Amino acid sequence: DVKVTQSSRYLVKRTGEKVFLECVQDMDHENMFWYRQDPGLGLRLIYFSYDVKMKEKGDIPEGYSVSREKKERFSLILESASTNQTSMYLCASSQAGGVNEQFFGPGTRLTVL
Amino acid sequence: ILNVEQSPQSLHVQEGDSTNFTCSFPSSNFYALHWYRWETAKSPEALFVMTLNGDEKKKGRISATLNTKEGYSYLYIKGSQPEDSATYLCAFRSSNTGKLIFGQGTTLQVKP
Numbered sequence: 001d002v003k004v005t006q007s008s009r010y011l012v013k014r015t016g017e018k019v020f021l022e023c024v025q026d027m028d029h030e031n032m033f034w035y036r037q038d039p040g041l042g043l044r045l046i047y048f049s050y051d052v053k054m055k056e057k058g059d060i061p062e063g064y065s066v067s068r069e070k071k072e073r074f075s076l077i078l079e080s081a082s083t084n085q086t087s088m089y090l091c092a093s094s095q096a097g098g099v100n101e102q103f104f105g106p107g108t109r110l111t112v113l
Numbered sequence: 114i115l116n117v118e119q120s121p122q123s124l125h126v127q128e129g130d131s132t133n134f135t136c137s138f139p140s141s142n143f144y145a146l147h148w149y150r151w152e153t154a155k156s157p158e159a160l161f162v163m164t165l166n167g168d169e170k171k172k173g174r175i176s177a178t179l180n181t182k183e184g185y186s187y188l189y190i191k192g193s194q195p196e197d198s199a200t201y202l203c204a205f206r207s208s209n210t211g212k213l214i215f216g217q218g219t220t221l222q223v224k225p
Contacts, residue, residue, distance in 0.1 A: 004156070031211070042117075042202065042217040050211070058212065090157070099145045099206075101159035102213065 023091030
């Protein structure tokens, strides 16, 4: 059974804290993605990676960075969390090439106080 | 900026009703159109990936059609059941990029 896991389902942090969200996939997928989901806005792409140590900015990268040291793991980093980063964060992975569906993790609901 | 619109935003139907939603996307540089179902407290899961104009896909009581020339896709659910309650997301991929652009979703509530 294919699986994408995220380190936490719920997280509460304070403004200014450094926050790490971890994502692991067990499908040997080349591509990995980080999205955030806010009411009425749909999923918006923050960053994606198509290979180890490679990263590309998505549509809303400001305030975020990512790390991909191993193929199965993609981390999203909030360098200094702010209240406007309170959101649902979803990780996804897919095979490279062609038209491939993305497999999603269960999401992390982050609240920044 | 590529825009993907879904309508309606939410829908409440009775068990047994058939229903449909719309996804509108740019008609140029089309590469693929994805449909996902996202149930509460679960991960979004893929329903269909559609690539050809006129394509029709079916999975059980759920089916989808695609018109790339006019830039829309319909998702149909026949005889809705309470377990169909979820948010349905469509996502457009252009030929210029590997990224998916998601619509805001249609939330379906099926009352027993």
